[in-house]
Amino acid sequence: MLELKNICFSVPGEKDILKNINLTIDNSKFVVITGPNGGGKSTLARIIAGIQKPTSGQIFLDGQDITELGITERANAGISFAFQQPVRFKGVTVKDLITLASGKELSVSAACDYLSEVGLCARDYIDREVNGSLSGGELKRIEIATVLARKTKLSIFDEPEAGIDLWSFKNLIDVFEKMHQEIDGSIVIISHQERILNIADQIIVIADGEISKVGSKDTILPSILNSSTECKYFKEGLQ
């Protein structure tokens, strides 16, 4: 279980990015965080992963205060994070990255399985370098595969749908559903996509640095879709 208590984040001279966020994510839950661009969703995800430190507030993972833990320690405590903009590496191959993610020696076929799950024809990719020769969509799927390979109790995905073509979209939904069934961990996805919101156990709406709504998809989704201003953001997300 992940608990955020009174999390605030501000940058000196700018407006407050997160204002007193209190949030609990129960075990094995599929949670989607949504809301307008610039509302603080990515910052919140990065604070959970330890990439950014909150200005104030506390974070607990299974009761343990992890506020002061660094990125590596949080990763080893069971938190995974898929970047919105995947990082490129010269010389590091797809197999290297998936092997590092899994934390153990992987056979080629085991590494290939993760790639196949995200819809990449594994043999074509396994020895490729994770560099600029791969398209944005390919990098994005490899990024998702690294999180699948980690099998941690908490997996956070920052806008996984960005850059994934519509043909592969169904496949992406299947990936998350399968992951939810298999790893018995919590999944947190930041998304603007109605189809991803649709498979959530819980939807959290963050706007202007605050949680504006929390609830099941049946209670939250209709209100989001009927709200004209927020609908605008969903259209932007689809583009």
Added chain:
Amino acid sequence: MNSLLKTMLEQVSDLHDVPIGAYNIRNNGKSEGRNSTANIQIQSKTDKPGIDIIVKPGTKNESVHIPAIITEAGLHDLVYNDFYIGENADVVIIAGCGVHNCGDQTSMHEGIHRFFVGKNARIRYVEKHIGEGDGSGKRIINPQTHIEAEEDSYVEMETVQLKGVDSTKRVSSAKLAKGATLVISEKIMTHGNQLAETSFSVDLNGEGSSANLVSRSVAKDTSKQVFRSVINGNASCYGHSECDAIIMDEGVVAAIPEITANNVDATLIHEAAIGKIAGEQLTKLMTLGLTEKQAEEQIVNGFLK
């Protein structure tokens, strides 16, 4: 063969024993063993130290190993090796130099290699340089490679220096005739207060000739590297050079490109990028559970692989 020589050979040329095919093993300035084959003749020069390696026209799928090892402190080994590659031949040449210095005097190897590559011949030339030993004496390796590539020949050169060499000046030059291709890939890592200078000079003289020079390097501690590349496009040709460097600690890297198009149909490109490891690369690997140090090693190893 003594055990030190064996280990050094393994490191510079992946040899576990005497190689198959043609070879010449140079140890402390003297030949430790030599073998010629029906198609590849190795003979000593009569006017200066070194050997002539003569590959018969049409020789296919054969290899030549010419490792040079220095284990004596204070030795200055100068050698001239000339390769004559016959038309239509296709061979692999594995050079490589290891200096093991346990003494307090400088040990130095200077290998001056010339390649005369015949029409339509292909060679792959691999050289690996290492320095070892815990003496305070310097380990210096200064290789020179001069290539004359005739029509439609193909020359590929891989050069690697990953540790222990205190100072290196690497000078490579090539003249390419019509349709000839040159591909050079260089990997260098320097540490301590080492110095590595690389200088490429390529004349693309023939129509349709092309050269691709790629250098990847890492400079750690207070080491310094200089990368110079000169490409002259004297015909309708294609030339590309690329210097990609990671600097760490107080490492210094300078890239000095010079491309000159003397022909309106010459296409020449130079790319250079120098910088420290990108913070987001470290962050990504740390989110996979690596420590910052492990992440750094992983990135450097991948970069130089």
